[in-house]
Amino acid sequence: MSKNSDYKVIMQDDVISLHSIEDIFSPNRSKSNSSFVNKNQQQKRFNEVHEYNIAVMGISQAGQTSLCKRLSKNTFSKTKHTTKQDKYVAYLESVNVKLNLYDLVGMRNQNIIEENQTVIRGSQYAFIVFSVVDPNWHQQVINWISFVKCVNKQCAIILIGNKTDLDTNCVNYFDPFSKWNGINSLIKCSAQTGENLQQINNIQWIEEYDFEEIHGKC
Template identity: 25%
Template sequence: MMESENKDIFIGSPGSRGQPAFFSSSENIYKLKVVLIGDVNVGKTSLAVRFSKDKFEEKYQQTIGASFISKIAIVKSDVIHFQIWDTAGQERYKSLVPMYLRGAHIAFVVFDITDPGSFAHIGFWLDALRHHCDMVTIVLVANKCDLQSAVDEEMALTYAEEHGLQFVTASAKTGYNVERLFHSIGSKVVDKLKSQTVTSVVRDGNSRLCTGNQPIHVEKQDTDTRVKKKKCCKT
């Protein structure tokens, strides 16, 4: 994906943290675990399916526990294996979500711009992330931007900045910003991983390269990389 293709992605302040990726010594594939969390019916499954299969359906069966979707993509010069966990948003399954958060490199906290309640519950999902993920890049995703918004975008952006999150508007229905979302964030995480100095490398039982038991700590950037905000897409 060429850098110029990222020009329309709306991202708030960086405020992200990285985690070591494991990659095949022969294929040099970076494996990134991505989790999608948020209330029921915010479009988590739709985002995952739009990215992995480039299709959209008006209705999906509600996710029970979590579903897994995998996609390998070439981003810039890197081969990234996105391992996507789409978690359930129903109240009765919330206690199961933490088990899917462990070891995540990227977390998309999704809300529905037509449902203010889903935005109000973001704090719950952030608390779950920060209790169960030591290091993860967190992105606040405002989904369904092809519809009339009931959530003020400036308020959502301010919330993201105050909590050190990146902010992206997207539409699983039209595909707007979905591929860019995964590619841009995935590429940034991989770039941060590659920028670290690995002092000791060991091979595990699967002949994969890893950085041992110590996580790679990524320094938080102070630079605001947010692209000038534009209006959300419309149908």
């Protein structure tokens, strides 16, 4: 599979961002695969628009599509697709960051697996979405983590625990899980209410990225 950012397998851009976004692509990318959400210090605002590709994946019914819609259009909808990959565009004005959110499909067959691999190879970040009220989230999240690391070791993984509006007392054990699996980024939020999504602004957005040095086993 190609290691560039050519997304020929992705459905066309049919989602309008909430914000007005210039069609700018910055070459600023990084070789580092470390990323963290700094809860105490806001990410500095870039002087120029920095653009990042985000592979968004997750457990069934976890709300990954709702998350993409909340970030791109500031709306909530339970309507979800099941057969195709979609692209959403969001703009984080406070840090001058443009996000290309690629909403992946579950691993149904080899063609979809290869399409997901293509997206991940061309992404600087992966959002792995799970529901904080799903008692069986552990193994499925581990499977997605392993898949991303296998395809692109440089892709910075961010775990997103969605649906905190359904249970506000369920967040204590997610942090140890993240650290145990080598993930330094965890956001607990609600796509339905928008609660805590501002933490995405505080992700340490990498400055430079070299797609030529992507290494993976898949």
